[in-house]
């Protein structure tokens with residue numbers, strides 16, 4: 001073996017617990033200088049935690065870090081920045097009502113007064129733009145920028161601080177396939193200029209496309225490191241999950257029946273009065289899954305909210321079994337046979353401080369099965385919860401446990417069980433597997449297909465194109481509040497990607 | 506309306522607005538840093554008491570001011586310790602400070618001076634008294650502009666002018682300095698500040714200290730400038746009106762001043778209408794006018810000011826690890 005040059009990063013025995021959760025167990029990792037090193041693992045595997053420790057955001061309970069061969073103590077992000085590390089967090093760390101420029105200089109203002117630093121930063125941004133093709137208007141306000149550009153601001157922030165090591169945590173979750181490709185080109189340029197890149201993702205395709213080396217994490221442990229050229233998607237998937245996985249959903253052809261949900265010329269505005277859904281019409285029939293694809297933020301959320309009675313539409317009609325229901329509240333809609341698995345289980349699906357059994361009846365708690373008059377029949381609730389735990393394999397099987405203490409996948413199963421067990425005629429589902437481990441994904445997907453096969457109408461919204469393609473019988477693509485086209489599920493990813501970007505119809 | 510003396514109403518508008526301006530600016534600093542500060546009222550009361558006591562003991566209004574500021578900063582630090590360091594509930598901490606202020610000032614006042622919770626009246630030299638601008642007296646009777654100059658511009662104490670200076674100064678600090686940029690950032694997204702390598706805790710403490718200083722000025726104004734000594738519960742809800750003005754002004758310095766002037770004007774108007782009759786209606790109970798600021802607050806906050814978007818991280822302790 002030739003003497004290898006000093007690695008950019010060496011992690012030695014990093015260990016981290018959040019209360020009872022052992023997020024990182026004795027992690028060793030070596031990253032070569034000037035390479036793109038991928039870290040892959042299921043949701044909750046501990047990737048973000050490990051990277052946040054490297055960036056000084058969390059403190060490791062044990063372990064040491066060497067940067068460029070030098071022992072480095074990273075007790076806060078300032079230390080990481082000084083060591084030449086920059087990070088683009090999974091949830092952007094931007095001040096939304098600040099301009100791009102203000103965000104870039106935050107922390108490196110270059111003096112007690114802003115004047116001079118701002119001028120300097122403006123020039124520096126111009127240079128970075130020229131060097132890497134990272135174009136963005138320095139005076140734009142962050143919240144008015146699309147997420148792709150917000151991410152670019154995060155990259156600029158890191159480069160402006162002189163980062164030689166760039167960590168990107170799940171950077172493509174919010175991007176269209178084309179935007180992701182653009183990002184990868186930029187990362188390629190950065191690597192060629194000698195920067196070291198750590199790319200965190202749970203998408204195997206990206207790892208294969210761009211990394212030089214890949215490490216796999218599972219349940220807080222680093223289980224393997226491979227040269228990308230010498231491994232396969234199948235091997236990585238197996239390493240991630242710890243067993244062989246089915247990457248596709250088995251299902252027969254759909255047999256659509258009568259129209260259950262009918263949306264006519266629906267327009268929905270958000271809280272600021274901006275039109276988010278613009279004159280949208282479509283039907284969902286019994287016995288079919290209609291998937292709505294699109295990059296996050298193109299009106300899917302508002303569409304779901306209007307259909308499920310959370311947001312009043314500005315105009316247009318929503319019909320369930322031919323009955324106009326626009327403007328009905330959630331309780332009335334539920335009585336009409338609507339089930340709703342909301343996009344964000346933490347904000348809308350569950351009360352995290354409640355016991356599992358309470359969440360398992362939430363929204364249906366007025367039902368006479370669960371009590372009489374103002375009183376709840378707790379025994380009935382708990383028996384019901386136990387039955388669902390059994391049927392949906394919710395773990396740990398304890399209906400008295402606080403919901404916050406269940407993992408993401410099991411929390412999602414609580415919501416899925418609650419909504420599906422009511423046997424709704426129409427099931428509206430948003431991001432059913434966001435933040436859910438692969439095992440639970442398979443389970444939830446099978447349940448949704450079973451609903452379809454039981455002649456229920458299913459409307460699915462997801463930003464995961466793979467999920468949309470494998471579950472849907474028809475795909476509607478949403479862009480900028482419009483449905484820009486309808487496709488069959490065998491349509492290529494590239495075609496759908498272009499539609500999602502508003503480029504082709 | 507008989508004798509609607511606008512100039513004198515404006516003069517007292519200024520006088521009544523000053524504690525509001527100081528206090529609302531104080532709230533501006535903490536709340537833009539993401540720490541709710543419902544204890545403004547209590548801080549004002551504490552500092553009014555401390556200032557009156559110190560001014561009485563030393564005979565110097567300046568030492569009174571210093572004492573007022575010191576005590577108010579100390580109380581701010583207590584709030585900071587509860588809300589920032591220990592991540593306690595910011596509202597509860599603020600309410601506790603208000604109760605403490607109301608009770609402790611009365612008890613200490615009674616224990617030290619035995620005058621029913623008051624402090625002994627201050628001599629003129631121990632107070633901030635009116636500053637008369639050049640030619641103010643000569644111009645007093647020469648037309649409307651002269652009266653305006655004499656009654657509205659001139660004839661206030663030093664703290665009044667300080668309050669009006671504090672408005673552009675706060676603006677400058679918030680929008681033109683590094684500290685201001687970071688302070689605004691930490692109220693919106695403390696994570697962004699933290700990952701930029703800046704201590705969220707220290708930054709928020711500094712914001713509460715700024716608030717302490719400003720509240721100290723407000724309290725001192727009450728007991729050592731506007732009145733000649735401390736009276737039990739003399740802040741009389743001004744801290745809450747200031748909070749309303751802050752929301753009304755959407756957490757921006759210049760609108761804060763305008764909102765406080767509006768509330769001050771309503772207050773002055775209510776005082777003026779005391780015992781006067783309204784043409785066509787006759788005498789109206791003064792309570793109706795006194796209620797105006799509160800009614801206005803309710804009406805405005807109920808939606809007439811558009812969406813007031815508070816600092817996003819307001820009221821939420823910064824917790825990284827659940």
Ligand SMILES: Nc1ncnc2c1ncn2[C@@H]1O[C@H](COP(=O)(O)OP(=O)(O)O)[C@@H](O)[C@H]1O
Pocket residue numbers: 018021022023041042043044045046047048049050825826827
């Ligand atoms: N700030 C935190 N406080 C408590 N637990 C956390 C925190 N961040 C992550 N965890 C837990 O640590 C585990 C690993 O999470 P994370 O590192 O985010 O995984 P990944 O990025 O691989 O999806 C999860 O079980 C998660 O719930």
Ligand SMILES: [Mg+2]
Pocket residue numbers: 044047048049090169170
């Ligand atoms: Mg993560």
